Amino acid sequence: xxxxxxxxxxxxxxxxxxxxxxxxxxxxxxxxxxxxxxxxxxxxxxxxxxxxxxxxxxxxxxxxxxxxxxxxxxxxxxxxxxxxxxxxxxxxxxxxxxxxxxxxxxxxxxxxxxxxxxxxxxxxxxxxxxxxxxxxxxxxxxxxxxxxxxxxxxxxxxxxxxxxxxxxxxxxxxxxxxxxxxxxxxxxxxxxxxxxxxxxxxxxxxxxxxxxxxxxxxxxxxxxxxxxxxxxxxxxxxxxxxxxxxxxxxxxxxxxxxxxxxxxxxxxxxxxxxxxxxxxxxxxxxxxxxxxxxxxxxxxxxxxxxxxxxxxxxxxxxxxxxxxxxxxxxxxxxxxxxxxxxxxxxxxxxxxxxxxxxxxxxxxxxxxxxxxxxxxxxxxxxxxxxxxxxxxxxxxxxxxxxxxxxxxxxxxxxxxxxxxxxxx
Numbered sequence: 001x002x003x004x005x006x007x008x009x010x011x012x013x014x015x016x017x018x019x020x021x022x023x024x025x026x027x028x029x030x031x032x033x034x035x036x037x038x039x040x041x042x043x044x045x046x047x048x049x050x051x052x053x054x055x056x057x058x059x060x061x062x063x064x065x066x067x068x069x070x071x072x073x074x075x076x077x078x079x080x081x082x083x084x085x086x087x088x089x090x091x092x093x094x095x096x097x098x099x100x101x102x103x104x105x106x107x108x109x110x111x112x113x114x115x116x117x118x119x120x121x122x123x124x125x126x127x128x129x130x131x132x133x134x135x136x137x138x139x140x141x142x143x144x145x146x147x148x149x150x151x152x153x154x155x156x157x158x159x160x161x162x163x164x165x166x167x168x169x170x171x172x173x174x175x176x177x178x179x180x181x182x183x184x185x186x187x188x189x190x191x192x193x194x195x196x197x198x199x200x201x202x203x204x205x206x207x208x209x210x211x212x213x214x215x216x217x218x219x220x221x222x223x224x225x226x227x228x229x230x231x232x233x234x235x236x237x238x239x240x241x242x243x244x245x246x247x248x249x250x251x252x253x254x255x256x257x258x259x260x261x262x263x264x265x266x267x268x269x270x271x272x273x274x275x276x277x278x279x280x281x282x283x284x285x286x287x288x289x290x291x292x293x294x295x296x297x298x299x300x301x302x303x304x305x306x307x308x309x310x311x312x313x314x315x316x317x318x319x320x321x322x323x324x325x326x327x328x329x330x331x332x333x334x335x336x337x338x339x340x341x342x343x344x345x346x347x348x349x350x351x352x353x354x355x356x357x358x359x360x361x362x363x364x365x366x367x368x369x370x371x372x373x374x375x376x377x378x379x380x381x382x383x384x385x386x387x388x389x390x391x392x393x394x395x396x397x398x399x400x401x402x403x404x405x406x407x408x409x410x411x412x413x414x415x416x417x418x419x420x421x422x423x424x
Contacts, residue, residue, distance in 0.1 A: 023102055026081035030319050033074035034326055047327075047335045050410040061415050063392040066211060066240060066367045066406030069263040078319040079268050082312035099311060106318035113321045114257075115248030116275050122303040123314050124272035127239040128155035129287075130258025131205075133274065133303060134235055135159035137285040140202060142168040147196055148205040149176040151212055156205055156237040156258070172196065178213065182359050186218040189363075190225050197226065203233045208241035208257075212395070212404070213357045214367030216245065223253040233280065239263060242273075243324050244336070244366055255280045264366075264408065267320035268313040276300060332409050336366040339407045339416065343368065346420045353424075356402060367406040369395070377403050380423060388422055 243264030257275040261267035292305035357368035377394035384390040393404040
């Protein structure tokens with residue numbers, strides 16, 4: 001198209017209409033892909049048949065969704081569709097109005113999926129960004145204390161130490177009794193945190209699901225206990241939870257919840273969300289600012305005021321939610337539980353391994369750790385990856401020699417059986 005013709009169309013509004021039509025066509029293709037999967041995989045084992053719907057190398061057996069998630073083809077194609085559309089006229093899509101409605105709808109959809117209002121949900125890049133925003137923006141001072149355990153991920157922990165030097169508040173990182181994890185109950189976990197909260201504690205931080213042994217924390221009960229003890233802010237790391245387990249932020253009663261949808265929600269890398277309860281938003285100062293502070297005053301959007309971002313990836317969050325909702329309707333939770341139970345049953349009587357994750361059904365998740373008794377975890381990973389194509393997370397230090405396994409719905413019982421025959 002000649003430039004003069006393009007400008008003529010822009011001035012008449014035709015380009016905007018065409019943009020909306022193209023956006024609609026991308027979303028229509030995605031909807032058709034979901035419908036195709038419904039028809040194609042309506043068999044005895046819906047989830048095992050999903051394996052071909054991913055971009056994974058056929059020689060790879062992926063047991064590491066807890067580190068980096070996988071992207072289904074349908075989500076990948078939607079993402080690339082948005083990218084191609086954006087690159088057809090970048091200024092028009094990045095700064096114009098054609099995508100404004102679609103982005104607002106995406107925020108609404110993700111908020112509904114998480115059980116909160118759209119006015120409480122900021123788009124970030126990952127969980128770490130969310131916690132850095134809190135550590136820099138909350139009104140903490142000398143005499144205040146932030147409390148979390150040794151099972152806190154560094155992305156939700158180091159930021160507090162960094163800003164404590166500047167603001168003069170204190171940080172208490174207590175040792176979680178990791179050797180007791182298999183036998184812990186919900187009540188035990190609440191009690192562990194209660195014993196470490198003092199009258200100085202203004203912020204308590206804990207994961208919804210930790211990334212080391214995969215405990216599903218009793219969030220609602222922890223928040224209630226913290227409130228009773230006078231804690232002002234409850235912040236939760238949801239990186240391992242969103243997409244793996246149901247999340248209802250209104251019911252949980254927390255103030256902040258940061259997550260990385262690129263893991264279990266299977267969204268594009270570099271997408272994140274941060275829930276900030278409406279009532280506490282005035283307490284938090286934005287971490288970075290541009291021209292949007294006045295425009296978005298009294299809105300959660302002041303916390304995502306960093307200029308140019310990958311809007312195509314943000315739009316794709318809505319597709320990821322739709323895909324995950326379809327999996328949930330097919331019994332994704334039951335599938336993951338069956339995979340975990342199978343792994344546990346095959347390892348529990350093997351003297352080479354020791355299960356280090358929760359056995360309580362209320363606390364167990366799709367992320368679990370196995371201690372190795374005879375072999376170096378790094379050596380096992382090297383052999384399993386280089387010779388057999390298995391990907392998982394090894395942990396090896398002075399006090400730990402273990403592997404972390406995190407299986408998602410398209411993994412199979414045959415993959416577990418083959419792993420145990422080779423490694424056992």
